[in-house]
Amino acid sequence: MPPPLSPLDIPEILExxxxxxxxxxxxxxxSRVNRTWFLLTRHRTxxxxxxxxxxxxxxFYTVMARLPEATRLWWHAAYGRDRANQWKKLVKLLKVKDLRFRESKGITTTIASASQHRLGAGAGAGTGTRTAKGTGTTARGEDQENREYGYREHDLRRSSTYNDAVSWTMQERPLLELRLSGCLIINLxxxxxxxxxxxxxxxxxxxxxxxxxxxxxxxxxxxxAVLTxxxxxxxxxxxxxxxxxQLDGPWIPKRFPTPLFVEPLPERWEDHAVAYQWNQGNDSSQEQESESTNVLALxxxxxxxxxxYLNSLExxxxxxxxxDTLRLIELYDRMNSSPLGxxxxxxxxxLHNPQFPQGQILPLRSYTFSLASIVPAASTAASIANVEQEIKHAQLELCPDANEWTFFTPDLSLPLLKFLEEEVQNVVTTLELRNEDLDIFSPDPVLHRYLCASPHLLHLRAKNTLYLVDLLDIHGWMEMTSSSITSQGGVATPRGRGTGATRVGVGAFDFPIGPPGIWACKNLQTLHIFFCSASGIHFYTHGTTKPSPVTRKISSRI
Structure with missing residues (x-):
């Protein structure tokens, strides 16, 4: 006699x-337990x-055959392969996806209603109509439908090897996440x-x-346009x-009143070419709004x-x-407007204005504010010390309990890292650095010094940061002169064993380099970093330039 079935083996009960x-x-x-569990929960994943x-x-069609059930879309435009025609097809398919999801849920919009009205008018002329389930069209009605929706159903499924599982007849799902990357002119x-x-x-x-x-x-x-x-x-x-x-013009939807204590934008923003392109690119005859709410979900x-304009952000x-997360990284000043300095x-x-709605966004979980125009190599010690004080003040005021910190690399200095170690109330578990421009790259080994003193760090994300691997002395093979940490800086001279002296400086503001050490973050779970070597670059170094041995077995001690 076979053993009785478990309730988990009966699909109806399991569901x-x-x-x-x-x-x-x-x-x-x-959904990952087995095939049965996956199929029963597929509509919820x-x-x-x-x-x-x-x-x-x-x-293209093989991939897009999965679009009906997809809720996350990532489109990457490779170098030299923008594929404008494929992008147009994608837009048409997203139109089909959106309309059919609305039909399945009984949702109506201005665009959908206009399409149905035009199709209904065609039906009165004997051209055929499209029903709510998408069935029954005459030859002329089918042509009209193709013009409205862009693609016939079999175009989506013709390359699929599992048509029964992937088809437009399955439950439609809305697009929830969209990621666009690569060589894209976004305003087009x-x-x-x-x-x-x-x-x-x-x-x-x-x-x-x-x-x-x-x-x-x-x-x-x-x-x-997007937030509307x-x-x-x-x-x-x-x-x-x-x-x-360029992020021109006001950001809030028109239905939101502009706060009286926010300065108005200059009138000339409306004549900007980017705003004109967005108005021309949107094919909807009326401005479409999301559900009416008095706040944004951001x-x-x-x-x-x-x-x-800072007014737009305010x-x-x-x-x-x-x-809870506000990161403004490497901002650029606008021409002929109030500077962001x-x-x-x-x-x-x-944010501390008495008229600002209390309890709105404070405290933040993560906050960053940095300008592209402030470069340590071209700045005085006083100006850099001023930037450090601003960052410290901002972090203590806006996110005193943050454990995730993001720095624009030129803003990062030994005093700031000492501030992270000694004055931040919460333990910093995530550190992110961002900078891709070698012209403003600072070779100070502040990152290495911090990692040597941060056993609590779990995530280091610096994949957009150029950093001299020569200054990451993971194995302690380089001898460096120690110096006290001051906001006024100092002079550091690392000496490699048998390689001659190498002097590292950053123009008007030289940071001291601490003693060599081994990274203390033994429990590091995430490491994203982009290394470069001073060898062959002749950049910020004098004397002998040889590859550092730490390029070998970079992760042997982590």
């Missing part, structure tokens, strides 16, 4: 049991879809997506130019670029190498009560 499990547990563990334009052209590519991002919760943009001439092209992003469309759902917004990205805002912060002091004063 009822799993209905009481939260979404996070479903995605992280439950986020499906990823990744497309790289380096792939063969014929792979993103506007057509606006009508189809209403349900986005995560938007991450990482862009770089294909050649040095692209760096000076105007690349812009319309914050108002998905402001009630968007929780994470990251914009990172190698070149400068939790994380990361802007890197951006140029904007107005935004009045409507983001859930914001005093932006950090102004921002702190604004």
């Amino acid at each position: 009822q049991i799993l209905s009481h499990v939260d979404e996070s547990t479903i995605e992280q563990s439950v 986020n499906q990823n879809l990744v497309f790289n334009t380096n792939r063969r052209r014929g792979d 590519r993103f506007p057509p997506l606006l009508p189809y991002i209403q349900f986005l919760t995560v938007l991450k943009l990482t862009m770089w130019e294909e050649n040095k001439f692209d760096r000076w092209m105007e690349n812009g992003f319309d914050m108002r 469309r998905c402001g009630s759902t968007l929780q994470v917004l990251h914009i990172r670029t190698i070149s400068i990205i 939790r994380e805002l990361v802007l890197e190498r951006a140029s904007f 107005a935004l912060l009045c409507f983001t009560p859930h914001l 005093n932006g950090q002091r102004r921002l702190i004063a604004f």
